[in-house]
Amino acid sequence: EVVLTQSPGTLSLSPGERATLSCRASLSLTSDYVAWYQQKPGQSPRLVIYGASTRAAGIPDRFSGRGSGTDFTLTISSLEPEDFAVYYCQQYVFSPRTFGQGTKVEIK
Amino acid sequence: VQLVQSGPEVKKPGESLRISCEASGFSFANYWIGWVRQMPGKGLEWMGVIYLGDSDARYSPSFQGQVTISGDKSISTAYLQWDSLKASDTAMYYCARHRIGGNPFWYFDLWGRGTLVTVSS
Numbered sequence: 001e002v003v004l005t006q007s008p009g010t011l012s013l014s015p016g017e018r019a020t021l022s023c024r025a026s027l028s029l030t031s032d033y034v035a036w037y038q039q040k041p042g043q044s045p046r047l048v049i050y051g052a053s054t055r056a057a058g059i060p061d062r063f064s065g066r067g068s069g070t071d072f073t074l075t076i077s078s079l080e081p082e083d084f085a086v087y088y089c090q091q092y093v094f095s096p097r098t099f100g101q102g103t104k105v106e107i108k
Numbered sequence: 109v110q111l112v113q114s115g116p117e118v119k120k121p122g123e124s125l126r127i128s129c130e131a132s133g134f135s136f137a138n139y140w141i142g143w144v145r146q147m148p149g150k151g152l153e154w155m156g157v158i159y160l161g162d163s164d165a166r167y168s169p170s171f172q173g174q175v176t177i178s179g180d181k182s183i184s185t186a187y188l189q190w191d192s193l194k195a196s197d198t199a200m201y202y203c204a205r206h207r208i209g210g211n212p213f214w215y216f217d218l219w220g221r222g223t224l225v226t227v228s229s
Contacts, residue, residue, distance in 0.1 A: 001168075001169070031211065031212075033211055033212065033214065033215070035215035035216070037152070037216075039152075044202055044219040044220065044221055044222055045144075045152065045202070045204075045216075045219055046219070047215065047216060047217050047218075050215040050217075051212070051215075056217065088151060088152050090152075090154070090215065090216075092206075092211060092214035092215055093211065095166065095168075096154050096156075096167075096168035096169065096170070097154045097214055098154060099144075099151060099152040099153065099154060100151070101151045102151045102152075
């Protein structure tokens with residue numbers, strides 16, 4: 001099973017700042033099949049990025065993803081109040097399709 | 109377009125349970141329906157998926173034998189079932205869909221609101 005390790009566990013930032021979230025896979029993903037999800041308290045997860053770098057429908061362009069192999073990154077260029085949430089990465093190259101443990105982006 | 113999940117459940121250890129997820133506003137023929145567990149205060153865990161068209165179900169090894177994923181295509185509904193619940197099954201269970209067509213589409217683009225299952229004596 002592929003283990004995804006997200007860092008940091010918590011990111012404390014102010015609105016307007018840049019957020020960089022990391023997701024590292026325990027083995028190299030042969031394709032860039034990594035997704036990122038946003039989850040706010042009391043809500044279901046929401047797809048943000050798929051294919052490592054493609055924004056999902058309705059996701060603003062301040063969100064971007066990149067990466068390959070074992071290292072993937074989600075960047076939020078300038079945090080808006082509604083972006084403070086927990087973010088999970090997921091690989092869908094190998095079965096089972098595993099999630100990372102999450103990074104919480106909180107208001108500083 | 110939505111996934112409509114059944115309501116919260118409170119059960120005792122050893123009881124059985126089946127929760128549901130109805131695909132509404134889209135054709136189940138184009139999607140797999142998956143189940144994701146979120147234990148209290150914890151992260152997301154991929155449990156398995158089912159294609160309602162032919163009831164082909166795939167499981168994570170962590171959940172194989174612990175739950176049963178089934179479906180009824182006549183009512184566009186997927187199910188997650190336990191034969192004997194444990195306190196450790198207490199969690200929010202989300203259903204979500206991903207498109208057919210192989211690995212490039214195996215990300216969840218639509219999620220249900222979740223079903224909270226509480227198992228307590």
